[in-house]
Amino acid sequence: MKRIAVLTSGGDAPGMNAAIRSVVRVGIAEGLEVYGVEQGYAGLIAGRFVPMTVRSVGGIIGLGGTVLGSARCPEFRTEEGRRKAIEQMQAHGIDGLVVIGGGGSQTGSLLLHRMGFPVAGVASTIDNDLYGFDLTLGVDTALNTALESLDRIRSTASSHHRAFLVEVMGRDCGYLALMTALAGGAEVVVVPEVDVDPDAVARELREAYERGKSHAIVVVAEGARYNAAAMAEHFRERRDEVGFELRMTVLGHVQRGGTPTAFDRLLGTRAGAMAVKLLVEGRHGHIAGWLEGKVQALPLEEVVGKKRPLEPDLLSLAEVLAQ
Numbered sequence: 001m002k003r004i005a006v007l008t009s010g011g012d013a014p015g016m017n018a019a020i021r022s023v024v025r026v027g028i029a030e031g032l033e034v035y036g037v038e039q040g041y042a043g044l045i046a047g048r049f050v051p052m053t054v055r056s057v058g059g060i061i062g063l064g065g066t067v068l069g070s071a072r073c074p075e076f077r078t079e080e081g082r083r084k085a086i087e088q089m090q091a092h093g094i095d096g097l098v099v100i101g102g103g104g105s106q107t108g109s110l111l112l113h114r115m116g117f118p119v120a121g122v123a124s125t126i127d128n129d130l131y132g133f134d135l136t137l138g139v140d141t142a143l144n145t146a147l148e149s150l151d152r153i154r155s156t157a158s159s160h161h162r163a164f165l166v167e168v169m170g171r172d173c174g175y176l177a178l179m180t181a182l183a184g185g186a187e188v189v190v191v192p193e194v195d196v197d198p199d200a201v202a203r204e205l206r207e208a209y210e211r212g213k214s215h216a217i218v219v220v221a222e223g224a225r226y227n228a229a230a231m232a233e234h235f236r237e238r239r240d241e242v243g244f245e246l247r248m249t250v251l252g253h254v255q256r257g258g259t260p261t262a263f264d265r266l267l268g269t270r271a272g273a274m275a276v277k278l279l280v281e282g283r284h285g286h287i288a289g290w291l292e293g294k295v296q297a298l299p300l301e302e303v304v305g306k307k308r309p310l311e312p313d314l315l316s317l318a319e320v321l322a323q
């Protein structure tokens with residue numbers, strides 16, 4: 001292997017820049033030429049390769065987002081699109097690819113691997129929905145950001161004796177919501193993995209009100225059957241059942257931006273380094289991520305296409321603690 005490329009794909013995640021920096025510098029230290037691909041798979045298909053030097057990644061370790069840019073690329077979902085991507089890499093003499101991204105991106109990288117192109121992944125998404133890993137790159141920062149917002153909401157909720165519906169990201173995975181609720185001391189958490197009746201949520205709020213709580217926080221995952229807006233709409237005509245006056249905050253992309261935590265910088269750094277080693281050592285079709293207290297590689301075949309379960313114990317713990 002002489003020349004590798006690195007791209008970031010899907011929703012950006014804090015720590016991606018640390019991973020890019022690590023891929024570039026470890027790759028160069030291994031004697032490889034390293035190219036960055038702009039805008040994820042869209043840039044791969046269009047041949048947007050930029051030669052990287054040790055200097056091109058100077059000063060980026062603490063930056064949120066991704067200096068390479070990211071994209072969602074429908075064309076890459078087609079075999080034709082993936083063939084074009086491989087042709088572009090061959091035309092540029094690239095013989096290995098590091099894909100920094102989440103479940104969708106790694107589905108794409110597995111398909112490249114099956115087409116015979118050497119790939120290595122870095123498990124990266126704020127959703128923490130990748131099967132097989134304990135934590136993906138960006139989750140720690142996103143969780144801390146959501147938590148900071150929740151703390152701010154709680155103080156104003158308490159002053160006004162209100163209940164808040166706080167919606168957090170995670171696509172169809174409830175991990176961020178559950179952990180935000182647990183770490184933020186929320187009264188109720190609503191995740192996509194459990195079908196929650198909004199009337200049951202109203203009852204819980206009412207009980208909290210009658211117990212004399214000064215506020216109540218419901219953390220709602222965006223992918224739940226009733227997201228925050230749907231839940232608020234459901235409660236609109238039932239204010240008396242809830243007790244508290246109600247407000248809603250959708251945290252949205254705030255959770256995806258900002259400076260990566262120490263954990264995410266270190267995870268990006270170590271997983272990026274491992275991805276390069278995987279390519280160099282010929283362990284193609286693997287993905288590096290955080291598992292059991294260290295960075296480990298798993299075969300993409302074992303990771304892609306499976307659903308990461310939520311820990312049921314933590315769901316019941318959140319319920320017990322919400323007294």
Ligand SMILES: Nc1ncnc2c1ncn2[C@@H]1O[C@H](COP(=O)(O)OP(=O)(O)O)[C@@H](O)[C@H]1O
Pocket residue numbers: 009010011041071072073074075076077078101102103104105106107108111124125
């Ligand atoms: N089933 C698939 N087959 C091929 N490529 C895919 C597939 N799913 C996603 N991708 C590619 O990966 C990109 C990012 O996926 P997405 O699900 O949006 O983000 P993430 O990788 O963060 O989960 C998509 O825009 C598409 O180009």
Ligand SMILES: O=P(O)(O)OC[C@H]1O[C@](O)(COP(=O)(O)O)[C@@H](O)[C@@H]1O
Pocket residue numbers: 010011012102103104124125126127169170171222256
């Ligand atoms: O940025 P967009 O395109 O609005 O997408 C929002 C989605 O991206 C995420 O922030 C991250 O998801 P991915 O890591 O799968 O890209 C989800 O939590 C959210 O549902």
Ligand SMILES: [Mg+2]
Pocket residue numbers: 010102103104125127129171
């Ligand atoms: Mg995803």
